[in-house]
Amino acid sequence: MKNGQISIKEIARLSGVSVATVSRVINDNGRFSNETRDKVLKIIQEHQYETNSIAKSLRMNKSQTIGVLVPDISNEFFAAVVLEIESFFFEEGYSTIICNTAKDAKKEKEYLKTLDGKMVDGLVCISGQEEVPTDILKRKVPTVCIDRRPKMDTNVAFVESDHYEGGRLATHKLIEKGCAEIVLLTKKNNLSSVNERLKGYKDALAGAGLPVKDERIVYTDPKKSSLEAAKEAIQGLVDAGVPFDGIFATNDWLALGALLFIQETGYKVPEQVKIVGFDNNLISQYCDPPITTINQDKASLANKACRILLDMIDGVPGSIERHQIVPVSLVERKTT
Structure with missing residues (x-):
């Protein structure tokens, strides 16, 4: 005292x-x-x-804290979502403990154990892994995952953008603009969000009667920055003689890398090659030309996740909808 x-x-x-x-x-x-x-x-x-917050926590068996796992706090999308989460819970009287995992599976598990030991009342996980390993928690901590599918159990909820529709919208826009040889440019991983965007891409092609060709599904080197990896991947297509007139990149940094390479090699965007990105980050607005992209509603993602988690913590009666999908939208700019 x-x-x-x-x-x-x-x-x-x-x-x-x-x-x-x-x-x-x-x-x-x-x-x-x-x-x-x-x-x-x-x-x-x-x-x-x-x-005395410690004494109060012991008395009420509540710490009034929320743990937040984020794979890369320097990433604009993740940072914006975390800021919304922190603001929401501050207004509700909770403190947040933000853990940056650097997309390291071992680090992520250690942070989960640490947060469990600190008796957090709930967890928000934006994991860098294919599945969120919530099964390692010793307590039944109410948990909401954003954009990464968890190892589901009764104490975990899942909120995500409509990645399938985003992939479909992006590909449909390129088709609508006259593209028939569309490349999908993505990182080599098995995240549920990327897989859904890939499905949307394939279904949009099939719906337009266009073939899905493996040579046009291009995976970038995960060890390199998105910008450099995208340049290298498009260089590989050109060197292999694979024709293309459109690119759907599954994030805006990949889209920017593709744009820069195409401009450096003398092709014109959008006259010869059209490009659509994903996320609607600031770089998509301020590069030249500005990139057409899929917007994820960051505020809605965070708000829905926080509201669900608060209901889980408070034990709100009735069924909580444990899988919610947030709509996306296409923002058309100068690359299409």
Whole structure:
């Protein structure tokens, strides 16, 4: 306790109520009159009383903290989602512990164990792995995963953008603009989000009567930056003599890498090659020309995830919809 800080017993004496009543007012739990609340809160404010959060956590079996796992906090998309999450829970009286995993599976598991040990009330996971390993938790911690499919159990919910529709919209736009030889440019991984974008791409081609050719599904080197990997991948297509007139890149950095390579080799965008990205990051707006892209509603993703998690923590009666899909939209710019 801080030097000079009033005790809960002293608050009770000055308020003319019991210690138990003061505790109920502080925790907003139990029965007491408005008059009693006002008397107690007046004394608390006058003496700047601060609750002992550790003691309160032990008493209520709640820490008022939320753990957030993020694969790359420097990534604009992830950073925007985490900012929304932190803001939401701050308003709800929770602190957030943000853990940057650097897309390292071992680091991610260690952070999960650490957060479990810190008795967090809930977890938001934006994992860098194919599946979120929530099965390693010793406690049944309410968990919501964003854009990465978890190893499902009854204590985990999943919120994602409509990646399938995003892939379909992007490919359909290229077809609509006259493209018939469309490349899919993506990182080599098995994330559920990327797989759904790939399905949307394939179905859009099939729906237009265009063939799906393996040579036009191009995986970039995961060890290199998206920008350099995209340049190298498109160089490989040109060297192999694979014709293409459209590129759907599964993130905006890949789209920018493709754009830069095409411009450097003398091709014109969009006259000869059209490009669509994914995420609607700032780079897609301010490069030259600005890139047509698929917008993910970051605020809605975060808000839905937070609301579901809060309901899980509070034990809200009734069924919680544990898999929610957030709509995406196409933002048309100068590359199509």
